Amino acid sequence: MANVKIKPLADRVLVQPDAAETKTASGIIIPDTAKEKPQQGTVIALGAGKKDEPMTVKVGDKVLYGKYSGTEMKHEGEDYLIMRESDILAII
Template sequence: MSEVKIRPLADRVLVEPAPAETKTSSGIIIPDTAQEKPQRGRVVAVGKGKKDEPMTVAEGDMVLYGKYAGTEIKIDGKDYLIMRESDILAII
């Protein structure tokens, strides 16, 4: 895992989205315009949590999140999402 120079605050989490599927299970290639946004990714950095609510996720966890969750940001040429922990639906 690469070292990221950003530290989320409070209950926010920095997620590196998984790459989008480029082929179906039967081998059909999906064009870029038809690819869906990935809804899973790896947690790269975690905030300290709120006063009465400790963080549930940890760095390195694979998580599922909503299709429109988080804010897209680019750090050192890589795309990331920063979102609240409550936007995360499950840990895989």
């Protein structure tokens, strides 16, 4: 797990996306241009939540999120997404 010094505010969550699949189940290699954006990742950091809505995810949770959720960012060579907790669809 990454040790990141980014602290999301309010109901924001910092997620490290899983790597995109490079091979299909049958062994066909997928070129970079055809790779799907990953839709799951690991919660790295989270804010304190809103006054009347506590956070339901915690650091280390594997989560599923929408394909176009969050804002992509790069920090110290790693890719992250920062999104609202409501953009997370499920804990897996």
